[in-house]
Amino acid sequence: MNNYLPLILGMMLATYLPRLIPLMVLSNREMNKNIEEFLYYIPYTSLSILIIRGIMTADAGIRLATIAGIGIAGMLSYRKGNLILSVLAGIALSFIIINISA
Amino acid sequence: MENRQKTKDSIKDGMRIALPIVVGYFPVAMAFGLLSKNTLMSFRDTSLLSIMVYAGASQFMAIDLLAAGVNMGSIVLATVLLNLRHTIMSASLAVHLQGISRKLLPIIAFGTTDETFSIISFNKDKVNAAFILTLNTLAYGSWVLGTMIGYIIGEILPISLQSSLGIGLYAMFAALLSPEMGKSKNVLYLSIISAAIYMGLFYSNRFGSGWDIILGILISSIIGVVFFNRGERN
Numbered sequence: 347m348n349n350y351l352p353l354i355l356g357m358m359l360a361t362y363l364p365r366l367i368p369l370m371v372l373s374n375r376e377m378n379k380n381i382e383e384f385l386y387y388i389p390y391t392s393l394s395i396l397i398i399r400g401i402m403t404a405d406a407g408i409r410l411a412t413i414a415g416i417g418i419a420g421m422l423s424y425r426k427g428n429l430i431l432s433v434l435a436g437i438a439l440s441f442i443i444i445n446i447s448a
Numbered sequence: 449m450e451n452r453q454k455t456k457d458s459i460k461d462g463m464r465i466a467l468p469i470v471v472g473y474f475p476v477a478m479a480f481g482l483l484s485k486n487t488l489m490s491f492r493d494t495s496l497l498s499i500m501v502y503a504g505a506s507q508f509m510a511i512d513l514l515a516a517g518v519n520m521g522s523i524v525l526a527t528v529l530l531n532l533r534h535t536i537m538s539a540s541l542a543v544h545l546q547g548i549s550r551k552l553l554p555i556i557a558f559g560t561t562d563e564t565f566s567i568i569s570f571n572k573d574k575v576n577a578a579f580i581l582t583l584n585t586l587a588y589g590s591w592v593l594g595t596m597i598g599y600i601i602g603e604i605l606p607i608s609l610q611s612s613l614g615i616g617l618y619a620m621f622a623a624l625l626s627p628e629m630g631k632s633k634n635v636l637y638l639s640i641i642s643a644a645i646y647m648g649l650f651y652s653n654r655f656g657s658g659w660d661i662i663l664g665i666l667i668s669s670i671i672g673v674v675f676f677n678r679g680e681r682n
Contacts, residue, residue, distance in 0.1 A: 350489065357527045364534045366553075384672070386543070388540035397622055401618075411615060423622070429468060436616055
């Protein structure tokens with residue numbers, strides 16, 4: 347069997363350093379207003395991109411279920427504001443759709 | 449006494465709010481464990497990937513590339529690209545973690561994923577060390593345990609259930625974002641703009657996976673700074 351330890355260590359550094367360095371460098375530091383605003387928008391832009399990417403890269407067989415699950419969760423959360431209920435509804439609806447279309 | 453009560457409440461908050469991540473990570477991790485076994489990786493190495501790397505998309509990609517015979521250096525490089533977005537997410541988190549002890553930051557940083565980042569960003573009022581560490585630990589535990597159990601008995605979970613629980617993570621992203629879109633026109637416009645920009649980058653086929661995500665986030669956030677005024681903040 348191959349020795350994968352070098353790969354695992356390399357991947358660990360490649361994952362951990364990007365998570366660590368900005369946090370250490372930027373915490374406890376006064377920031378330029380524009381940069382602070384830029385960072386303020388990051389959660390919105392990244393979530394939106396992760397969602398659209400999830401739809402675009404989903405296997406054709408579960409794309410409809412993905413869109414439906416995302417749609418119902420977004421709608422329920424918008425109306426009722428309950429995160430967990432919305433996610434469970436999204437899972438249930440996509441489960442039903444996958445089983446119907448299979 | 450009051451402090452202890454506050455810590456207790458934060459831990460409870462963290463447990464409650466971690467639930468969608470725990471439920472979503474477990475089956476995806478199981479799928480990873482099973483796939484890794486089928487690629488002839490040992491139980492030890494499969495577990496170590498989840499324990500030490502803890503990055504879902506990169507782990508799946510590594511298995512894929514290994515099976516295709518790609519060398520380890522290239523896989524590490526691809527991992528760097530795929531995880532570049534965490535640099536920017538981590539930078540954004542730093543703004544909310546000002547009050548937290550610096551000694552804890554290396555531990556908190558390890559637990560930064562798309563999902564924990566989103567939860568923390570949209571629960572700024574709850575953020576403290578106890579809340580974040582609870583959330584991160586549960587998410588991590590679910591990922592590691594799911595991987596091991598998937599390796600051992602992954603076949604028992606029906607594919608349709610695996611897929612729909614995995615879709616749950618995207619449902620969570622939508623459930624986090626949609627109320628914010630209702631509260632702020634800027635967020636609504638910016639979300640639409642981000643999605644459109646990402647589609648453009650994706651279909652242009654010029655940027656590999658990783659670059660397209662980070663470019664999309666950078667460009668659309670800069671558009672936000674340039675065109676929206678911050679009067680609507682908070």
